[in-house]
Amino acid sequence: MRELTFAEATREAMEEEMARDPTVFLWGEDIAKQGGVFGQFRGLAERFGLERVRDTPISEATLVGMTLGAALAGARPVFDLHFADFLGIVMDEVANQIAKIRYMSGGQLKVPLVIRAPDGAVRSAGPHHSQSLEAWVTHVPGLAVVAPSTPADAKGLLKAAIRSDDPVLFFEHKALYPRKGPVPDGEYLVPLGKARVAREGKDVTLISYSMTLWKCLEAADRLSTDGVACEVVDLRTLVPLDWDLVLDSVSRTRRAVVAHEAWRFGGFGAEVAATLTERLWDRLLAPVGRVGARGVPIPFSPPLERYVIPQTEDIVAKVREVLGERPRGASAAARLGDGGRQAPGGPQAGRGTGGEGRAPSGD
Amino acid sequence: MPRGRGEGLRRTLQKVRRRRDLATVDALGLYRTMVRIRRFEERVEQLFLAGKLPGFVHLSIGQEAVPAGVCAHLRPDDYVTSTHRGHGHALAKGTDPAAMMAELYGKRTGSCRGKGGSMHIFDARLGMLGANGIVCAGVPIAAGAALAARLLGQDRVAVAFLGDGAVARGPFHESLNLASLWKLPVVFVVEQNAFASTTRYEEAHAFASVAEFVRGYGVASHRVDGNDVEAVYRAAGDLVDRARSGEGPGLLEAVTYRLRGHYVGDPQRYRTREEVEQAQARDPVRRWREVLRSRGVPEEVLEAVEREEEERVEAAVRFAEESPLPEPEEALEDLVSDPGFAGWERTYRA
Numbered sequence: 001m002r003e004l005t006f007a008e009a010t011r012e013a014m015e016e017e018m019a020r021d022p023t024v025f026l027w028g029e030d031i032a033k034q035g036g037v038f039g040q041f042r043g044l045a046e047r048f049g050l051e052r053v054r055d056t057p058i059s060e061a062t063l064v065g066m067t068l069g070a071a072l073a074g075a076r077p078v079f080d081l082h083f084a085d086f087l088g089i090v091m092d093e094v095a096n097q098i099a100k101i102r103y104m105s106g107g108q109l110k111v112p113l114v115i116r117a118p119d120g121a122v123r124s125a126g127p128h129h130s131q132s133l134e135a136w137v138t139h140v141p142g143l144a145v146v147a148p149s150t151p152a153d154a155k156g157l158l159k160a161a162i163r164s165d166d167p168v169l170f171f172e173h174k175a176l177y178p179r180k181g182p183v184p185d186g187e188y189l190v191p192l193g194k195a196r197v198a199r200e201g202k203d204v205t206l207i208s209y210s211m212t213l214w215k216c217l218e219a220a221d222r223l224s225t226d227g228v229a230c231e232v233v234d235l236r237t238l239v240p241l242d243w244d245l246v247l248d249s250v251s252r253t254r255r256a257v258v259a260h261e262a263w264r265f266g267g268f269g270a271e272v273a274a275t276l277t278e279r280l281w282d283r284l285l286a287p288v289g290r291v292g293a294r295g296v297p298i299p300f301s302p303p304l305e306r307y308v309i310p311q312t313e314d315i316v317a318k319v320r321e322v323l324g325e326r327p328r329g330a331s332a333a334a335r336l337g338d339g340g341r342q343a344p345g346g347p348q349a350g351r352g353t354g355g356e357g358r359a360p361s362g363d
Numbered sequence: 364m365p366r367g368r369g370e371g372l373r374r375t376l377q378k379v380r381r382r383r384d385l386a387t388v389d390a391l392g393l394y395r396t397m398v399r400i401r402r403f404e405e406r407v408e409q410l411f412l413a414g415k416l417p418g419f420v421h422l423s424i425g426q427e428a429v430p431a432g433v434c435a436h437l438r439p440d441d442y443v444t445s446t447h448r449g450h451g452h453a454l455a456k457g458t459d460p461a462a463m464m465a466e467l468y469g470k471r472t473g474s475c476r477g478k479g480g481s482m483h484i485f486d487a488r489l490g491m492l493g494a495n496g497i498v499c500a501g502v503p504i505a506a507g508a509a510l511a512a513r514l515l516g517q518d519r520v521a522v523a524f525l526g527d528g529a530v531a532r533g534p535f536h537e538s539l540n541l542a543s544l545w546k547l548p549v550v551f552v553v554e555q556n557a558f559a560s561t562t563r564y565e566e567a568h569a570f571a572s573v574a575e576f577v578r579g580y581g582v583a584s585h586r587v588d589g590n591d592v593e594a595v596y597r598a599a600g601d602l603v604d605r606a607r608s609g610e611g612p613g614l615l616e617a618v619t620y621r622l623r624g625h626y627v628g629d630p631q632r633y634r635t636r637e638e639v640e641q642a643q644a645r646d647p648v649r650r651w652r653e654v655l656r657s658r659g660v661p662e663e664v665l666e667a668v669e670r671e672e673e674e675r676v677e678a679a680v681r682f683a684e685e686s687p688l689p690e691p692e693e694a695l696e697d698l699v700s701d702p703g704f705a706g707w708e709r710t711y712r713a
Contacts, residue, residue: 025514051514057544062503062537069507072492073442074515077507096497097504105485105493106476107697141711142698165700193710240710275713 001182007040009151009183010116010172013158014041014078016187018048021076024162027054027063028080028116037082038118038177060086064093064115068101071113076162084119084171085131098167099142110165114158120173120211120261121298121309130298130305132210132262137169138238138271144168144192145238149213151181153236156190164192173211173261195242197249201229204255204319207246207272209235212259212291212310219315230319238268243275250276250283255322257289259315264292289318385593389435390655393592395668396431397648400451402676403460407450407467407481410680411627417469420481421448425590425622428647429554430455432595433522433615436603442490442508442521444501447482448554448621449494452524458486464679470686477689478697490519498559499529502551506538509549509606520548520606528559531567536580542612543581550602551582551614554589556621561633574616582614589617590647593654620645 004012018024026044028036032055035042045053056063060081067079081087087094094115102111121130137143144166148154154172161168198213199220206216213234220230231249235241250256256276258269273288291310299305404422411420423430426448434455437443445452453463458474466473467481474484482496492508495501505523512519529535530553542549553573557564570576574586583605585598595617602613620642624631631639652665699707 023515025511057537057541059537059541062506062534062541065500065503065534066507066510066538066541069442069444069492069504069509069521070511070514071507072504073508073511073519073521075511077511092497092500093503097495097500101485101493102700103698104475104479104483105487105697106474106478107700108475108485108487109492110700144699193707240707241713243709243713279713 001184003180004151004155004183005178005180006151006154006172007036007038007177009155009181010040010158011042011044012183013155013162014044015047017159017162018044018052021162023074024076024078025052025054025070026078026080027056027067029056029058029082031055031080036080038174040172040177041080060089061093064090065097067113067115068093068098068111071111071167072101072109076112078114078116078162081115081117083129084117084133085128087117087133087136091136094137094143094169095140099140102166103142111167112165114161114168114170116170116172118174118177119171120175121305122173122175124300124302124305125174126300127297132171132173132260132293134169134171134238134260135262135266135268138268142167143239145171146192146236147171147173147210147238148190148236149173149176149198149208149210149234151179152183153190153196153234155183156188157192157236160189160192163189168192171210175211190236192237193240193242194237195233195235195245197231197245198234199230199232201231202253203229204257204322205231205233205246205249205253206257206259206315206319207233207235207250207269208259209238210261212261215310215312216259216315218312219319222312222316223319228319228323246272246276247279251280254283254285256284257291257315257318257322259291259310259318261309262292263295264290265295267292286322286324289322291315291318385596389596390593390658391660391664391668393431393435393596394648394651394655394665395672396434396455397427397592397651398669398672399460399675400427400430400454401648402672403454403464403679404450406676406680407464408623408627410467416467416481418480418482419626419628420467421626422623423448423451423554423621425642425646426554426556426619427451428592428595428651429552429589429617429619430524432592433524433550433552433599433603435596436600437520437522439489441519442492442505442512444492444505444508444521444523445484445494446498446501446524446526446529447494447496448526449484449524450481453484453486453491453494456486456491457489458484458491460675460679461682464676464683465686468683468686469688470683471689471693472682472686476693476697499525499532499534501525502529502538503534505551506542506547506549509542509547509612510545512548518548518607520550520603522550522552522603524552524554526559527553527555527557527564527573528562528567529553530573531559539577539580539582539612539614546609546611548606548609549612550599550606551612552599553614553616555616555618556589557619558621558625558633560625561629563633572616574614577614582612583610584614584616586616586618589619590645590650592647592651619647622646
């Protein structure tokens with residue numbers, strides 16, 4: 001199968017949908033002449049013209065309101081928010097208008113629009129250009145929320161989002177744009193609301209999406225060398241959520257870890273963990289683990305950023321925790337091949353004693 | 364209708380029409396719209412005070428000339444966005460008073476099946492894209508509808524009704540800039556009713572005239588006595604025609620006065636009774652009635668209009684009273700449209 005980057009895959013989705021449906025429009029800052037900050041819109045203005053692919057001024061609140069107005073008036077607009085962090089600027093339009101207008105109207109109106117929101121931390125973009133804010137919008141009923149991890153899914157989901165008659169918030173992790181992956185030839189859609197099993201396993205289910213999915217796969221690789229078989233579930237769409245697949249996986253593995261780059265506290269993982277606990281209490285062998293960013297803004301300096309954002313080793317550590325194989329003694333730590341991060345002070349140290357906060361060399 | 368009386372009225376009207384430039388049918392149509400809004404809202408006020416209506420209501424009594432004069436120029440497929448004080452805009456656009464009244468009662472037969480209420484009247488078939496609980500939110504929505512109309516090759520226009528309070532918000536200014544930049548077929552109608560909630564216009568704005576201010580954005584504008592329906596009608600006609608013919612957006616500043624409080628029950632500590640009484644003298648409905656009389660429209664014609672509108676509103680109240688309340692579970696309907704999204708319900712209820 002041919003390989004495309006994530007950015008190219010989304011560009012192809014836009015191009016196909018704009019060619020297919022003349023009511024699809026694309027608006028945003030730096031998208032037409034520049035082709036997007038990440039090259040994800042390159043060539044679209046040349047093909048479809050500066051009316052349909054429109055560079056806008058920095059007026060996000062009004063532009064998102066206009067996106068809604070256009071959707072109500074028979075268009076299928078796609079708005080690029082430039083950075084997900086700018087959700088703060090457009091939150092009234094998103095939460096009070098877009099999410100509610102079909103409901104408030106008693107179902108008279110439909111709202112076929114997509115807001116694309118590049119999110120996540122990459123290359124020290126700092127506190128205003130690094131956030132993962134999906135929990136802000138999953139908390140508001142009426143918004144579909146999509147966060148793909150692969151180029152193939154990005155393309156298929158974006159096409160499905162554009163064709164959806166309901167509003168879609170489409171989060172694209174900035175670190176994913178240059179990543180390559182296989183993308184099928186020809187027309188295909190990935191339906192909203194369907195998760196996928198990215199890796200099969202029997203011991204524990206890792207539930208994730210977007211960039212953190214790749215860290216989960218890496219964690220699964222590492223754990224497999226110790227004989228731990230992780231199942232990795234890529235949610236792909238957070239709302240509507242594919243509970244069937246998630247519940248099925250966790251009821252088989254009986255243990256689960258939810259991981260995302262957004263803040264752990266109040267994050268989407270909390271919703272997943274709470275529901276798993278409610279629904280599978282009798283099946284679970286351990287509390288559902290959660291991995292997410294630490295509770296501070298995403299800092300600038302590389303070591304600070306790396307420390308705040310969840311890393312593969314944090315996922316590995318959390319999996320070990322829910323496996324009940326906390327590093328209580330030398331044997332457990334040795335069997336798990338612990339790199340040390342989970343067991344400060346080394347194999348001999350019990351929890352909470354000695355050497356805290358010191359990452360051993362090699363971490 | 365008995366043939367005799369109808370014929371008489373029609374002949375009288377034909378005679379009067381020949382004498383005036385604002386055709387008497389238009390003039391009477393404006394009167395009818397204003398009377399409909401006035402009767403509807405007076406009745407809503409009574410019903411609210413009698414405890415019949417849940418929530419709270421914002422009345423536009425005293426401002427009827429603005430929606431009447433503006434919407435007279437709109438086609439059924441033109442777009443309108445409205446405000447929290449939006450009964451008049453919906454009625455002037457043609458929304459069925461019975462469906463609206465039922466919505467105010469929270470009944471299943473309401474315009475929005477009881478999901479929206481007074482502040483959220485929608486009528487998709489008439490391009491009524493919503494009254495709105497957020498001040499200024501309708502302004503970009505109208506601009507977006509106008510942009511879509513143009514991109515889709517239609518000659519529809521969009522009208523955003525807003526109060527002077529919305530002029531203090533950023534999206535108003537962004538919308539004016541974008542509408543002018545992109546020459547959008549949109550008309551912004553500012554109902555300058557002297558108050559944003561309890562704050563006077565002068566206390567909230569650094570400029571005296573919105574119409575004058577927005578010329579800096581390159582937006583064509585008029586400032587008129589918003590209690591003079593003929594002045595509103597003419598100015599709106601100019602701006603709607605310009606917008607429809609591709610000459611770009613317009614703004615109409617209609618200076619009027621909110622005769623009632625911000626909401627029904629407002630203690631109104633921010634103004635005196637005398638001020639309100641003085642403003643009553645400029646009541647736009649009574650004024651237009653007097654103009655019509657002075658132009659030779661017979662009293663019986665005006666009374667017939669008043670009677671019909673009274674009956675229409677009473678029928679609306681009866682319809683609302685007799686309609687059933689929704690079943691509680693209906694609260695879970697209407698969130699999304701895609702039937703493929705059956706997963707939504709279970710997402711939230713897992």
